[in-house]
Amino acid sequence: xxxxxxxxxxxxxxxxxxxxxxxxxxxxxxxxxxxxxxxxxxxxxxxxxxxxxxxxxxxxxxxxxxxxxxxxxxxxxxxxxxxxxxxxxxxxxxxxxxxxx
Amino acid sequence: xxxxxxxxxxxxxxxxxxxxxxxxxxxxxxxxxxxxxxxxxxxxxxxxxxxxxxxxxxxxxxxxxxxxxxxxxxxxxxxxxxxxxxxxxxxxxxxxxxxxxxxxxxxxxxxxxxxxxxxxxxxxxxxxxxxxxxxxxxxxxxxxxxxxxxxxxxxxxxxxxxxxxxxxxxxxxxxxxxxxxxxxxxx
Numbered sequence: 001x002x003x004x005x006x007x008x009x010x011x012x013x014x015x016x017x018x019x020x021x022x023x024x025x026x027x028x029x030x031x032x033x034x035x036x037x038x039x040x041x042x043x044x045x046x047x048x049x050x051x052x053x054x055x056x057x058x059x060x061x062x063x064x065x066x067x068x069x070x071x072x073x074x075x076x077x078x079x080x081x082x083x084x085x086x087x088x089x090x091x092x093x094x095x096x097x098x099x100x101x
Numbered sequence: 102x103x104x105x106x107x108x109x110x111x112x113x114x115x116x117x118x119x120x121x122x123x124x125x126x127x128x129x130x131x132x133x134x135x136x137x138x139x140x141x142x143x144x145x146x147x148x149x150x151x152x153x154x155x156x157x158x159x160x161x162x163x164x165x166x167x168x169x170x171x172x173x174x175x176x177x178x179x180x181x182x183x184x185x186x187x188x189x190x191x192x193x194x195x196x197x198x199x200x201x202x203x204x205x206x207x208x209x210x211x212x213x214x215x216x217x218x219x220x221x222x223x224x225x226x227x228x229x230x231x232x233x234x235x236x237x238x239x240x241x242x243x244x245x246x247x248x249x250x251x252x253x254x255x256x257x258x259x260x261x262x263x264x265x266x267x268x269x270x271x272x273x274x275x276x277x278x279x280x281x282x283x284x285x286x287x288x
Contacts, residue, residue, distance in 0.1 A: 005279040012231075012282065013247045015224035023138040026152055030134055031127040033152075034159050038123075041160075 111175040118166055130159050133176065137183050143244045144187040146194075158186045177258070184245065184259040191237035231281040239274035246271055 109128065117125035137155050145151035161182050169178055232240050245251045245259060246267075253271075257264045 005283050008282055008286070009275065009279055012224050012228040015221050016228050016248050017250070018221070019225055021139070021142040023135075023142055023151065026148055026155075027134055027138055030152075030155065031130045034130060034156055035123055035127060037156060038160060038163060 112171055115166060115169065115171070115175065118163075126163060129162075133179055134159075136176070137179070140180070140183050140249065141187055143248055144190060144240075150190065154186055154190050157189075158183045161186065181259050181261070184241070188237060188241050188260070191240055227282065227285060231278050231285070234281050235274055235277055238270055239277060242267060242270045243274040243278065 111129070111132075114125045114129045114132075118129065134155065137158050138151065141151055141154040141158070145154055158179075162179060165182075169175070232244070235243065241260065242256060242262075245256045246253070251259065253264050253267050256262075256271075257267045260267065262270070
Protein backbone atom coordinates (compact mmCIF):
# COMPACT_ATOMS: atom_id res chain seq x y z
CA UNK A 1 0.00 0.00 0.00
CA UNK A 2 1.70 3.14 -1.20
CA UNK A 3 1.01 6.39 0.58
CA UNK A 4 2.19 10.01 0.37
CA UNK A 5 5.34 9.21 2.26
CA UNK A 6 6.27 6.62 -0.36
CA UNK A 7 5.75 9.15 -3.12
CA UNK A 8 7.83 11.73 -1.27
CA UNK A 9 10.57 9.17 -0.77
CA UNK A 10 10.54 8.23 -4.44
CA UNK A 11 10.87 11.92 -5.32
CA UNK A 12 13.90 12.18 -3.08
CA UNK A 13 15.45 9.09 -4.63
CA UNK A 14 14.82 10.44 -8.11
CA UNK A 15 16.47 13.74 -7.21
CA UNK A 16 19.48 11.92 -5.78
CA UNK A 17 19.74 9.59 -8.79
CA UNK A 18 19.60 12.54 -11.15
CA UNK A 19 22.57 14.04 -9.41
CA UNK A 20 25.81 12.66 -10.76
CA UNK A 21 28.39 13.74 -8.23
CA UNK A 22 31.29 15.39 -9.99
CA UNK A 23 34.44 13.66 -8.84
CA UNK A 24 36.59 14.67 -11.81
CA UNK A 25 38.84 16.89 -9.71
CA UNK A 26 39.55 14.08 -7.27
CA UNK A 27 40.16 11.59 -10.06
CA UNK A 28 43.01 13.75 -11.37
CA UNK A 29 46.34 12.05 -10.65
CA UNK A 30 44.55 9.46 -8.53
CA UNK A 31 46.75 6.67 -9.91
CA UNK A 32 49.88 8.63 -8.97
CA UNK A 33 48.70 9.15 -5.39
CA UNK A 34 47.63 5.53 -5.11
CA UNK A 35 50.90 4.09 -6.39
CA UNK A 36 52.84 6.44 -4.11
CA UNK A 37 50.87 5.09 -1.15
CA UNK A 38 51.45 1.51 -2.23
CA UNK A 39 55.19 2.12 -2.58
CA UNK A 40 55.22 3.78 0.82
CA UNK A 41 53.51 0.77 2.35
CA UNK A 42 56.03 -1.53 0.67
CA UNK A 43 59.00 0.41 2.04
CA UNK A 44 57.66 0.59 5.60
CA UNK A 45 59.80 -1.29 8.08
CA UNK A 46 58.66 -4.79 8.92
CA UNK A 47 57.29 -5.08 12.48
CA UNK A 48 59.30 -7.26 14.89
CA UNK A 49 56.62 -9.96 15.16
CA UNK A 50 56.48 -10.33 11.39
CA UNK A 51 60.27 -10.54 11.34
CA UNK A 52 60.22 -13.19 14.09
CA UNK A 53 57.65 -15.16 12.12
CA UNK A 54 59.81 -14.97 9.00
CA UNK A 55 62.84 -16.09 11.00
CA UNK A 56 61.02 -19.21 12.17
CA UNK A 57 62.66 -21.54 9.58
CA UNK A 58 66.09 -20.26 10.63
CA UNK A 59 65.25 -20.88 14.30
CA UNK A 60 64.11 -24.39 13.40
CA UNK A 61 67.40 -25.11 11.57
CA UNK A 62 69.45 -23.87 14.54
CA UNK A 63 67.39 -25.99 16.97
CA UNK A 64 67.84 -29.06 14.76
CA UNK A 65 71.62 -28.44 14.51
CA UNK A 66 71.92 -28.15 18.31
CA UNK A 67 69.94 -31.37 18.79
CA UNK A 68 72.07 -33.28 16.29
CA UNK A 69 75.27 -31.84 17.77
CA UNK A 70 74.23 -32.84 21.28
CA UNK A 71 73.68 -36.46 20.28
CA UNK A 72 76.74 -36.63 18.02
CA UNK A 73 79.37 -35.06 20.27
CA UNK A 74 78.09 -36.05 23.70
CA UNK A 75 80.59 -38.22 25.74
CA UNK A 76 79.81 -41.90 25.58
CA UNK A 77 78.22 -43.22 28.70
CA UNK A 78 79.79 -46.10 30.48
CA UNK A 79 77.87 -49.32 30.45
CA UNK A 80 79.44 -50.23 33.82
CA UNK A 81 76.83 -48.91 36.26
CA UNK A 82 78.89 -49.87 39.35
CA UNK A 83 81.93 -47.95 38.05
CA UNK A 84 79.82 -44.88 37.54
CA UNK A 85 78.38 -45.06 41.09
CA UNK A 86 81.77 -45.79 42.71
CA UNK A 87 83.33 -42.95 40.73
CA UNK A 88 80.75 -40.61 42.18
CA UNK A 89 81.36 -42.01 45.67
CA UNK A 90 85.09 -41.42 45.38
CA UNK A 91 84.47 -37.86 44.34
CA UNK A 92 82.07 -37.29 47.27
CA UNK A 93 84.51 -38.85 49.73
CA UNK A 94 87.43 -36.75 48.55
CA UNK A 95 85.44 -33.53 48.67
CA UNK A 96 84.24 -34.38 52.20
CA UNK A 97 87.86 -35.01 53.27
CA UNK A 98 88.98 -31.69 51.82
CA UNK A 99 86.34 -29.66 53.61
CA UNK A 100 87.00 -31.53 56.85
CA UNK A 101 83.71 -33.34 57.31
CA UNK B 102 36.95 5.50 -19.17
CA UNK B 103 40.27 5.86 -20.84
CA UNK B 104 40.15 4.61 -24.43
CA UNK B 105 43.69 3.26 -24.43
CA UNK B 106 43.11 1.36 -21.21
CA UNK B 107 39.80 -0.07 -22.40
CA UNK B 108 41.50 -1.62 -25.43
CA UNK B 109 43.56 -3.90 -23.24
CA UNK B 110 41.53 -6.67 -21.64
CA UNK B 111 41.26 -6.99 -17.89
CA UNK B 112 42.81 -10.45 -18.06
CA UNK B 113 45.93 -9.08 -19.77
CA UNK B 114 46.24 -6.26 -17.27
CA UNK B 115 45.74 -8.59 -14.31
CA UNK B 116 48.36 -11.01 -15.66
CA UNK B 117 50.80 -8.12 -16.02
CA UNK B 118 50.05 -6.87 -12.50
CA UNK B 119 50.71 -10.33 -11.09
CA UNK B 120 54.21 -10.15 -12.55
CA UNK B 121 54.78 -6.88 -10.70
CA UNK B 122 53.92 -4.42 -13.45
CA UNK B 123 52.79 -1.24 -11.67
CA UNK B 124 52.03 0.52 -14.96
CA UNK B 125 49.44 -2.16 -15.72
CA UNK B 126 47.88 -1.58 -12.32
CA UNK B 127 47.72 2.16 -13.01
CA UNK B 128 45.93 1.34 -16.27
CA UNK B 129 43.43 -0.88 -14.50
CA UNK B 130 42.79 1.84 -11.92
CA UNK B 131 42.32 4.40 -14.68
CA UNK B 132 39.80 2.12 -16.32
CA UNK B 133 37.59 1.64 -13.28
CA UNK B 134 38.22 4.64 -11.02
CA UNK B 135 35.14 6.53 -12.24
CA UNK B 136 32.90 3.59 -11.31
CA UNK B 137 34.45 3.35 -7.84
CA UNK B 138 34.36 7.12 -7.27
CA UNK B 139 30.70 7.21 -8.33
CA UNK B 140 29.76 4.49 -5.86
CA UNK B 141 31.90 5.74 -2.98
CA UNK B 142 30.58 9.30 -3.41
CA UNK B 143 27.18 8.01 -2.27
CA UNK B 144 28.66 7.15 1.11
CA UNK B 145 31.51 9.60 1.72
CA UNK B 146 30.95 12.70 3.81
CA UNK B 147 33.55 14.83 2.08
CA UNK B 148 36.27 14.75 -0.57
CA UNK B 149 38.94 13.59 1.85
CA UNK B 150 36.90 10.58 2.90
CA UNK B 151 35.98 9.87 -0.70
CA UNK B 152 39.62 9.83 -1.76
CA UNK B 153 40.48 7.67 1.23
CA UNK B 154 37.74 5.13 0.49
CA UNK B 155 38.75 4.91 -3.18
CA UNK B 156 42.41 4.43 -2.30
CA UNK B 157 41.46 1.69 0.18
CA UNK B 158 39.38 -0.04 -2.47
CA UNK B 159 42.25 -0.18 -4.96
CA UNK B 160 44.81 -1.11 -2.32
CA UNK B 161 42.61 -4.08 -1.39
CA UNK B 162 42.35 -4.94 -5.07
CA UNK B 163 46.14 -4.75 -5.42
CA UNK B 164 46.72 -6.91 -2.35
CA UNK B 165 44.10 -9.53 -3.15
CA UNK B 166 44.55 -9.70 -6.90
CA UNK B 167 46.61 -12.91 -6.64
CA UNK B 168 43.54 -14.63 -5.17
CA UNK B 169 41.22 -13.30 -7.88
CA UNK B 170 39.99 -16.06 -10.15
CA UNK B 171 39.03 -15.17 -13.67
CA UNK B 172 35.79 -17.16 -13.49
CA UNK B 173 33.80 -13.95 -12.91
CA UNK B 174 34.16 -10.51 -14.49
CA UNK B 175 36.70 -8.33 -12.75
CA UNK B 176 34.17 -5.49 -12.51
CA UNK B 177 31.82 -7.62 -10.37
CA UNK B 178 34.66 -8.48 -8.02
CA UNK B 179 35.73 -4.84 -7.88
CA UNK B 180 32.17 -3.78 -7.05
CA UNK B 181 32.08 -6.25 -4.18
CA UNK B 182 35.37 -4.91 -2.83
CA UNK B 183 34.10 -1.33 -3.20
CA UNK B 184 30.80 -2.13 -1.47
CA UNK B 185 32.59 -3.80 1.43
CA UNK B 186 34.97 -0.88 1.80
CA UNK B 187 32.08 1.60 1.81
CA UNK B 188 30.28 -0.57 4.36
CA UNK B 189 33.39 -0.54 6.55
CA UNK B 190 33.53 3.24 6.27
CA UNK B 191 29.89 3.51 7.34
CA UNK B 192 30.42 1.21 10.31
CA UNK B 193 33.50 3.12 11.41
CA UNK B 194 31.45 6.27 11.99
CA UNK B 195 28.46 5.14 14.01
CA UNK B 196 28.23 8.43 15.84
CA UNK B 197 27.79 10.40 12.66
CA UNK B 198 24.05 10.76 13.28
CA UNK B 199 24.80 12.88 16.32
CA UNK B 200 26.88 15.28 14.30
CA UNK B 201 24.77 15.69 11.17
CA UNK B 202 22.24 18.49 11.34
CA UNK B 203 19.97 19.82 8.66
CA UNK B 204 21.01 23.36 8.08
CA UNK B 205 17.82 25.18 7.10
CA UNK B 206 19.79 28.24 6.12
CA UNK B 207 21.23 26.22 3.28
CA UNK B 208 17.78 26.08 1.74
CA UNK B 209 17.16 29.82 1.53
CA UNK B 210 16.33 30.67 -2.01
CA UNK B 211 18.26 33.56 -3.43
CA UNK B 212 16.10 34.29 -6.44
CA UNK B 213 13.45 32.69 -8.63
CA UNK B 214 15.91 31.53 -11.28
CA UNK B 215 17.57 29.27 -8.77
CA UNK B 216 14.33 27.95 -7.33
CA UNK B 217 14.20 24.65 -9.22
CA UNK B 218 17.85 23.95 -8.62
CA UNK B 219 17.52 24.75 -4.95
CA UNK B 220 14.52 22.46 -4.61
CA UNK B 221 16.53 19.61 -6.09
CA UNK B 222 19.41 20.45 -3.79
CA UNK B 223 17.04 20.56 -0.83
CA UNK B 224 15.69 17.13 -1.76
CA UNK B 225 19.20 15.74 -1.93
CA UNK B 226 20.11 17.29 1.41
CA UNK B 227 17.00 15.86 3.07
CA UNK B 228 17.82 12.42 1.71
CA UNK B 229 21.45 12.75 2.78
CA UNK B 230 20.30 13.68 6.27
CA UNK B 231 17.78 10.82 6.37
CA UNK B 232 20.34 8.30 5.12
CA UNK B 233 22.78 9.37 7.82
CA UNK B 234 20.19 8.31 10.44
CA UNK B 235 20.05 4.74 9.16
CA UNK B 236 22.20 1.87 10.34
CA UNK B 237 25.17 0.99 8.08
CA UNK B 238 23.37 -2.09 6.74
CA UNK B 239 20.19 -0.17 5.97
CA UNK B 240 22.06 2.65 4.35
CA UNK B 241 24.11 0.28 2.25
CA UNK B 242 21.15 -1.64 0.92
CA UNK B 243 18.98 1.40 0.19
CA UNK B 244 21.84 3.19 -1.56
CA UNK B 245 22.68 0.23 -3.75
CA UNK B 246 19.09 -0.49 -4.70
CA UNK B 247 17.46 2.94 -4.87
CA UNK B 248 20.34 5.18 -5.89
CA UNK B 249 22.67 2.85 -7.80
CA UNK B 250 19.78 0.92 -9.29
CA UNK B 251 21.02 -2.57 -8.42
CA UNK B 252 18.53 -5.42 -8.38
CA UNK B 253 17.97 -7.62 -5.34
CA UNK B 254 20.15 -10.31 -6.92
CA UNK B 255 22.96 -7.86 -7.72
CA UNK B 256 22.77 -6.36 -4.23
CA UNK B 257 22.93 -9.83 -2.71
CA UNK B 258 25.99 -10.63 -4.81
CA UNK B 259 27.69 -7.35 -3.92
CA UNK B 260 27.07 -7.65 -0.19
CA UNK B 261 27.29 -11.44 0.25
CA UNK B 262 23.87 -11.35 1.90
CA UNK B 263 21.06 -13.68 0.90
CA UNK B 264 18.36 -12.30 -1.38
CA UNK B 265 15.79 -12.73 1.40
CA UNK B 266 18.04 -10.78 3.74
CA UNK B 267 18.43 -8.00 1.19
CA UNK B 268 14.66 -7.74 0.76
CA UNK B 269 14.05 -7.60 4.50
CA UNK B 270 16.76 -5.01 5.07
CA UNK B 271 15.57 -2.91 2.13
CA UNK B 272 12.02 -2.96 3.46
CA UNK B 273 13.14 -1.96 6.95
CA UNK B 274 15.39 0.75 5.57
CA UNK B 275 12.56 2.18 3.51
CA UNK B 276 10.21 2.21 6.51
CA UNK B 277 12.88 3.93 8.59
CA UNK B 278 13.49 6.50 5.87
CA UNK B 279 9.78 7.22 5.58
CA UNK B 280 9.56 7.86 9.31
CA UNK B 281 12.55 10.20 9.22
CA UNK B 282 11.23 12.14 6.23
CA UNK B 283 7.77 12.43 7.79
CA UNK B 284 9.29 13.70 11.03
CA UNK B 285 11.24 16.24 9.04
CA UNK B 286 8.13 17.39 7.16
CA UNK B 287 6.20 17.81 10.41
CA UNK B 288 8.85 20.18 11.76
